Amino acid sequence: MKRFLIYIFTIISVTSFAQDKDKEKEQKEALKKANNYVYEGNELAVNDDFVSAEMAYRKAISKEPTSVAGAYNLGTSYFNEGSYNEALYRLQQATKSATSKEEKYKAFHNIGNILMKENKCQEAVDAYKNALRNNPTDNETRYNLALAKKCAEDQKDDQEQQDDSKDDQNKDQDQDQNQNENKENEDQQDKEEGDNKEDNKDQGDQDKKEGDDQKDDEGKPKDDKKDQGKGDDQEKEQQKPQPQQGQLSPQQVKNLLEAMNNQEQKVQEKMNAEKQKGVKIQTEKDW
Template sequence: MKRLLLLLLTLCVSVSFAQDKKDKEQLLALKKANNYVYQGNKLIEDDFISSEMAYRKALSENNNSVEAQYNLGNAYYQEGNFEEALYRHQKAATNAKTKAEKHKAFHNIGNILMQNKKCREAVEAFKSALRNDPTDDETRYNLALAKDCAKDEQENKDQNQDDKNNEQEKDNENQEDKDDKNKENDDKEGDNKNDKENEDKGEEKDKEGDKDEDKDGKPNDEKDDKGKPEDQKDGKEKSPPKPQQGKMSPQQIKNLLEAMNNQEQKVQEKMNAEKQKGIKVKTDKDW
C-alpha cells in the first residue's frame, strides 16, 4: 500500500513538472514572438523585407499570434499585395479572442475587398466589424461607401446583362436575315436549276426528234407515210409532177422521140384504115 501511494505521488510530481516545463516553453515562445513582432513594427516604415522576415519569425514561434498575422497583413496591404494581405487578416480574424481584435481584422478585410472591387463582400465584412464594435464611425462610414459601391456594381451588372441580351437579340435578327437571304438565294437557284433542266429537256427532245430520222436521212413524217397510197400521204392528194424547165437529158430526148414516132405511126395507121373505108379524116383541130 505504501509502495502504491509512493508511486502515485511520484507520477503526480512528474506530471506537474512536465506541465510546468510545457508552460514555460509556451511562455518563452510567446515572448520571442512578441519580440519579433516588435522588431517588425520598427522596421516596417523603412525596410519591408526585414519587417516581413521578423513577422514570419514571430509566426514560427507562435502560429496563432494575432498580432503577427494582423501586422504582416498590414505590411502586405501597404505594398499592394492585396491577396496575401487578405489571407493574413482572415487568419487574424479566425485566431482573435477579443472583440477588439475581431473588429480590427474585419475592418481591414473590408478595406481590402473594396480595393479588389468586391463591394458586396466588403459590406458583409464591415457589418461583422460593427458587430464587434458598433461605436466605430470609420467602419460605419466605410460600410456606407461599400453599400453605394455594391449598388452601382449591381446596376452595372444589370446594364451589362441588358446590353448582352440586346446584342444577342441583334445577332439573332442578323442570323434570321441571313437565313432568309440564303433561303431566297436557294429558291432562286432552284428556279434557275428547274429552268435549266426544262431547257435541257427541250434540247434533248429536239435531239431525239432528229435521231428519229431514218438511216437515209428521211424524217419521221416521211416514215409514217410509208404504206399509204401516194395520193393520201400527208393527208393531201399528191399533185402531178411539174415539168422540169431547163436542158433535157439525152435519155429524155430519146424517150420523147420514141413516143412521137409511136404516136405518128398510130395516126398513120388510123388514116390508112379510114381511106380504106372512104371516110375523110380531119387533120385540123376544131376551134
C-alpha cells in the same frame, strides 16, 4: 494493494502537472520572443524598411503561429505596399487567431479596406458588418460600410445592364444567324430551281430537235402529213356515195332511167315514123 494504486496515481498526477508547467513555460517564452519580433518589425516599418519588417513579422509567426499581432501587422504592411492578396491572407489568419473583440474588429476593418481596393464591394460590406459586430461604436467602419453598400448596388446595376446587353447581343446574333441560314436556304433553293430550269431547257431543246427531225421542209410533221394525206383520201372516199350491197346507187338509178327514157323515146319515134308511112292524107271531109 490499495496503497500501491494510490501511490501510482499520485505519481502520474505529479508528472502530468510538471509537463503542463513545462509546456506553459515554453509557450510563454515563444510568445515573448514573437512579441519581441513584432516590436522589432514595428520599428522597421515606421522607418519604411518594409523588407526587414516583413522578415521580423515572419519570425514572430514562426515562433508563435497563433500570434495575432504578427499576422495582423504583417497583413497591414502588405496592404500599405499594395500586395493585397498577401495582406488579405494574413488578416484572415489574424481573425482566426484573435481571442478578443478588439483584435477581430481591427482585422475585419482592414479586410474591408482591402476588398474595397479590389472593387469587391459586396464582400467588403460583409467584412465591415463583422467589424461592427465586434465594435458597434466605430464611426469610421460605419462610414466605410455605407460606401461599400453604394458601391455594391452600382455594381449590381452595371451587371444587370451588362447581362441585358449580352442578352440583346445574343438575340441579335441569333437573328443574324437565322437570317444567314434563311439566305443560304434561299440561295440553295434558287440554285436548285436554276438547275431544274437548265435541265428542262436542255430537255426542251432535245425534244425540239427530235421534233424538227420529224418535220418536212414545210415545217409540218412528216408522219402527220403522211397520216393527213391518208386521212384526206379516207375522207374523200367517205364523202362519195357508197353503194350498199343489193341496191343501186342514186347515180346508177338516174343513169338507168335516162337510158330507159332514151330507149322508150327511140321506140316511140320509130312507131310514129311507121304510122306516117301507111296513112293517107285526107283533104276533104268524108261525109
